[in-house]
Amino acid sequence: MIDRCGRNIDYLRISVTDRCNLRCIYCMPEEGIRLTEREKILQEPEIIRVCKVMAELGITKIKITGGEPLVRSRIPELIYQIKEISGIEKVTLTTNGILLKGQMKALAESGLDSLNISLDTLDRECFCKITRRDLLDGTLDGIKEAMKYPEVQLKINCVPLGLEEQDLCGIAEFARKNPVHVRFIEMMPIGYGSSFAGMPQEKIMNLVEQKFGKMIPYNGKPLGNGPCTYYTVDGFEGKIGFISAISHKFCSQCNRIRLTSQGYLKTCLQYTAGRDLRAVLRNGGTDEELKDRIRAALAEKPDGHHFREKAKEDDTESLCMSQIGG
Numbered sequence: 001m002i003d004r005c006g007r008n009i010d011y012l013r014i015s016v017t018d019r020c021n022l023r024c025i026y027c028m029p030e031e032g033i034r035l036t037e038r039e040k041i042l043q044e045p046e047i048i049r050v051c052k053v054m055a056e057l058g059i060t061k062i063k064i065t066g067g068e069p070l071v072r073s074r075i076p077e078l079i080y081q082i083k084e085i086s087g088i089e090k091v092t093l094t095t096n097g098i099l100l101k102g103q104m105k106a107l108a109e110s111g112l113d114s115l116n117i118s119l120d121t122l123d124r125e126c127f128c129k130i131t132r133r134d135l136l137d138g139t140l141d142g143i144k145e146a147m148k149y150p151e152v153q154l155k156i157n158c159v160p161l162g163l164e165e166q167d168l169c170g171i172a173e174f175a176r177k178n179p180v181h182v183r184f185i186e187m188m189p190i191g192y193g194s195s196f197a198g199m200p201q202e203k204i205m206n207l208v209e210q211k212f213g214k215m216i217p218y219n220g221k222p223l224g225n226g227p228c229t230y231y232t233v234d235g236f237e238g239k240i241g242f243i244s245a246i247s248h249k250f251c252s253q254c255n256r257i258r259l260t261s262q263g264y265l266k267t268c269l270q271y272t273a274g275r276d277l278r279a280v281l282r283n284g285g286t287d288e289e290l291k292d293r294i295r296a297a298l299a300e301k302p303d304g305h306h307f308r309e310k311a312k313e314d315d316t317e318s319l320c321m322s323q324i325g326g
Contacts, residue, residue: 001058001294003267003301011061011225011256012054014047016075018261020068022096023132024120026159026187030132042263044074046281048081050259053290055087061225063092067261070099076106083111092116092225094157097142098135104145107152114153114224116183117143119171121158126165147178155181155224155241160199168204169211175238176212183228183241188269201244208233208240215240227253257297265294267301 001009018036020028042050051062062082069075075093082091092114093107100107100117107115119139120130127136146154158171168184175182187198209215215231218239223230228241258266263278275297280290 001298003298005301007254007301008058009255009257009298009301010059011063012051012059013063013065013256013258014051015065015067015259015261016047016069016078017041017067017072019071020066020096021071021098021133022068022135025130025132026161036262040278041261042259042278042281044078044081046263046278047078048085049281049287050263050277050290051082051088052085053287054294055085056287057291057294058087060087060089061092062088062090063094063225065094068096068099069093070095070103076103076110076112079107079112080110090114090225094118095142096131096139097146098138100142101138101145104142104149108149112152114155115146116155116157117146118157118159119143120161121163121166122170123165123167126163126167129163130161143174147180150179153181153223154179155183157183157185159185159187160204161187162197162199168199168207172208172212172240175240176233176236178237180238181223181230181241182238183243186242186244186246188246200247201242204242205231212236226256251302257301265297267297271302273297273300273302 003009018033023030023032051059064075064079066072079091079093082088090113091111093112094116095118097117097119117139121127122136124134124136128134143154143156146152156171156174158168160166160168172182174180184201184204186201205215212233212235215233218230218232223239223241226243228243230239230241232239258269259277260266263276263281264274265277266274275293277290277293279285280293
């Protein structure tokens with residue numbers, strides 16, 4: 001699919017739930033959010049139908065996300081069905097890993113291509129501070145289990161908050177000792193994330209280089225669906241990556257759209273612009289009507305975010321990341 005700016009949109013991120021077993025300080029309030037009624041969440045057949053239509057329009061890569069997707073039942077079965085759709089080349093999953101140990105085998109058998117596990121620190125006290133839950137062991141057990149399935153590419157996502165106790169080099173150690181890619185993701189000023197400054201990419205690179213040596217830009221085979229910039233470090237089995245959407249804006253290369261758990265198609269993370277696909281799905285709409293709505297949304301996809309500028313209040317997204325789809 002080609003959008004109004006001439007960009008090839010081939011990547012769809014699907015949120016399957018707004019529920020989560022953590023309460024990360026940059027994602028939602030301590031008491032949680034008002035959860036969407038289950039009947040408003042897209043059902044499995046509806047998700048599959050959207051994926052089939054999207055594949056016919058040119059989507060080739062799909063990521064399953066949340067909230068925390070693994071709190072929803074039948075995720076391996078959902079992934080298997082998506083993998084069976086003609087035209088879908090790659091299906092990936094983002095998780096906090098806490099429920100992964102009991103589901104990893106089924107996920108691997110479903111044909112899952114790649115797995116992203118969110119881990120912001122190895123320090124237990126800091127983990128509790130960031131997530132408001134003492135569940136670090138669950139995430140680490142999930143990572144350990146995932147490493148048993150080398151056919152599923154493993155990446156660890158870390159959001160630097162500027163906290164010394166995060167020990168970012170400790171997270172980078174995963175890439176030194178294992179064939180795992182560690183990505184540092186710049187804080188997005190969406191919802192509760194707008195309260196945190198985060199840490200600039202250059203500072204993180206300096207920390208890593210001081211500890212491990214020179215970082216060399218990686219220009220080999222693409223390692224993912226999106227715009228992550230990867231680096232190699234001598235002696236590392238995996239790569240170190242950076243997704244710096246604010247300081248190193250990559251909107252001109254954007255290839256993604258997002259579907260919320262309620263079936264709203266978002267074309268840009270910052271803005272509310274998009275189209276309601278659930279209404280078509282539940283009101284007897286045809287596949288052609290779905291395609292028309294998708295094309296209409298793409299015709300209005302912004303040329304990029306403007307987080308560093310004052311945006312119109314009526315255009316800016318007010319939902320938090322767990323409601324949008326992280």
